[in-house]
Amino acid sequence: MDDAIISVRNLHKWYSGVHALKGVSLDFKRGEALGLIGDNGAGKSTLINILSGVQTADEGEILVDGKPVRIARPRDAMNLGIETIYQYNSMVPTMSIARNLFIGREPTRFSVFGVGILDQKKMGSESIKAIANVDLHLRSPDALVGELSGGQRQGVAIARAMHFKSKVMILDEPTNHLSVKETQKVIGFVRGLKEQGVTGVFISHNMHHVFDCCDRVVAMARGEVVLDKRIEETSIDEVHNVL
């Protein structure tokens, strides 16, 4: 169980003159919860955007299960089993929970060139199952996501990732703007990933949250990895010092 599910090798990214990623190499190990820490502009969001297909690297390679892959679009990442939950929330507030769960991957009864009739029965029953699986209690899959609290929305996003059997779940600052109670809930979700055999990447500003639920911590600063240790071999103070 110690092999890498995703490896990145020597990733570089420039933004109009700014060298945002300076040759980052990192292994994401199967079934591990990895905490990614760094200040604003340290390059963690760039790294995550590259893995989720929102941006592409200027240089370097990505290996999934040891094989080199090209992630040019979000759909490529999703097909590889990499699901990302963003801080700005990856839900459409004006749509129902059931519809949000299946955005872009709607089950259809038949389709022509990818466009077809929705299987609404299946969407309803599967979303009830998916929500229950992450221990979330919601009144109905037809409720609008806009009516849910921030923590419940993250819960639905996680339920979505689980439902589509993602192998790697990237959570980009999922505890931002959440109350203490809801933060605990999200941290609980991250702990739960391991039992389901899902690799978690947890990005946060908050050291305590990372130390609460991760097995390994990686710190980035100025576009480079400056620390990569198991939680039990390091401390909050040490991570603070390298940043």
Add this chain to the structure above:
Amino acid sequence: MKRLFKTYLEKPELAGLILLVLLVVIFEIRSDGVFLNQDNLRGILGILPETGLVAIGVTILMISGEFDLSVGSVFALMPMSMAVLMVEGVPFPLALLAGLGVCAAIGFINGYVTIRFEIPSFITTLGMLFIARSLTIVVSGGFPPLLPADLPNWLFTSFVGPGHMFRMSFLWFAGIAVLTSLMLSRTNFGNWIKATGGFHPAAASMGIPTARVKLACFMLCSMLSGFAGMLQVLRLGSPLPSIGEGLELQAVASAVIGGASLAGGIGTVAGGIIGTILIRIIDNGLVLSQVDANWFKFAIGFLTIFAVVANAWMRKRAKAIKMEN
């Protein structure tokens, strides 16, 4: 009961529907029963498809988060290009295809420029409003061409049904309304339209081809507007270059009265149609009630603001109704 109440409050077209019923009752009383008689209804239903089809296109485009001010000009350009082709001897079906092709091209340009250069569609289509209107007059050469005598009016404008109640155009309208409505609510493409307009970053990060979705909506909107323009020209019997002026704002008013949100993501085809019917009914009802017809635009303006305020209020009320698990 509470849940039912909440579900209905959340329906965006509800405010428009209530107003519609109210106005029908008022006009029926004020006009001493003339409003709902067969001849008057036949008149309303004869014109309705033309503005209704435009409203459908504008509503769907608005749900996808964009905007089209060029529909009124496309409404004139499409039949004008058909007429010019037919004068040159091109048969009707080919001219129809060419006309729809022109509309599709305009929709494509609207969408492509908006998306590629990341500018507001308000600006792109405002420019297209002038461009398409100008083209209409240029291709007509200043004089509206004479339409050939052998047009398939039986397919588009003839009266049909019991008591010759409907024009054929109404059947086209009804069919297109049902199809687009089903597309929006029952297909995955409809889901993508709502997601794209509802919250673009989320739709894009979930792998929805948002640029293509918007392009398709722009093209659909232009084609429906052009088709509607052709219906009007066939009804009037002459391709006037000035038809459809001011239609763009009326169509936006229809969509908004029907509950569509300018911010995108919210709205229904049925709502857009209800909005159109409201406008047509006010137009007609004011005359029958012997009110000075110059109040028409006042009424449309008032209705637009009122409907949006009512919708916002109802949505808030619906949200306030807390449901237990």
